[in-house]
Amino acid sequence: MKLEKFTSRYIEKFVQILNLNQSQKKKIIEIFKLFKNINSKNTVHVFGNGGSASIASHFSMDLTNNSKIKCVCYNDPSIITCYSNDFGYENWISRVIKKYGIKGDFLVLISSSGKSKNMIKGLNEARKKKFKKIISFTGFDKKNYLNRKSDLGFWINSKDYNIIENAHQFLLLLVVDMIKHFKKKF
DSSP states (O other): OHHHHHHHHHHHHHHHHHSOOHHHHHHHHHHHHHHHTOOTTOEEEEEEOTHHHHHHHHHHHHHHHTSSOEEEEOOOHHHHHHHHHHHOGGGHHHHHHHHHOOTTOEEEEEOSSSOOHHHHHHHHHHHHTTOSEEEEEEOSOTTOHHHHHSSEEEEOOOSOHHHHHHHHHHHHHHHHHHHHHTGGGO
16 A cells, blocks of 8 residues: 555656646747757757766757757767866866857756756856857756756756656657657748
């Protein structure tokens, strides 16, 4: 009985998180519209740490596969370990953005805490490079750095990693499914 109760509560919690308010729905639609109007010379750069790195890979591949958008996730161990070794782990994302980013690109940062140093430095480098939009998906504290400093911050009201990460994945893939549904526009 305890397992059934836990399972029911967990599912209810996740459904409650996904029951987006009007403001959150508008943000998802805004992401869709941004990607709908992306310039073909520009790229969407996606980063995540840990489980969020897997979400970043999944989103990047699905977005690339279902649109004409160039979307790149930099989860290759040689990139991460090279830049981490040479410049420090907290600098590897900013180094990638410095090397591969151009004015007008987009940045998607997926971080449960929203306060990872590598993500913060990546956001700041994207600002220097004059990226068009910086989008973040975070959780835990609503006042986290990425949520406050992104052009479009999507915050999940939870302190449970798996709830936050599953919500991030659901919402990012919702954007992909919107693109698939309205494919004639892409």
